[in-house]
Amino acid sequence: DVKVTQSSRYLVKRTGEKVFLECVQDMDHENMFWYRQDPGLGLRLIYFSYDVKMKEKGDIPEGYSVSREKKERFSLILESASTNQTSMYLCASRRNLVGNEQFFGPGTRLTVL
């Protein structure tokens, strides 16, 4: 079974803080993704990485950066957290084959006060 784990289930941070969200997958997947889920907006892609040290912007990258130094780990960084970044953050991974589905972690509910 593919396992995608996220470092925290719930996080509360203050405006202006630097926030790190960590994601680890154990299936040697090449591709990894960060999404945020908001009511009425579905899942929106923030960044993805198609391999180690490779990254590409998704649909809503503003205010975020990412790091992928090892294949199994993909980090999302909020350089200076703002209240509009309060959301559910979901990490996913995928083997780099056509049609292959993405496997999701349990999510991190981030609240920025």
Added chain:
Amino acid sequence: DQQVKQNSPSLSVQEGRISILNCDYTNSMFDYFLWYKKYPAEGPTFLISISSIKDKNEDGRFTVFLNKSAKHLSLHIVPSQPGDSAVYFCAASWGGNEKLTFGTGTRLTIIP
């Protein structure tokens, strides 16, 4: 611009009956479609997929239908069970692209 749309935010269905969830898309380049199911406080889990070379794919109680001319897909769940109560997302990709474009989700409630 929402390229994948789920126009029904919620749906209630009696246990044992058929649940039909709908999804429309605007990008004619999309050639691979997926359905995910999400329980509260959990990540989405993959349910079923379909390639644009097919018009139907079945897996147990779940069937996905694709109408390319109408740019429409639907997920049928027969018979519906209480454990099917969840939010369902459709998603699409094209050209073997890693990226998925998700719809906004439909909350399905199965009434016992």
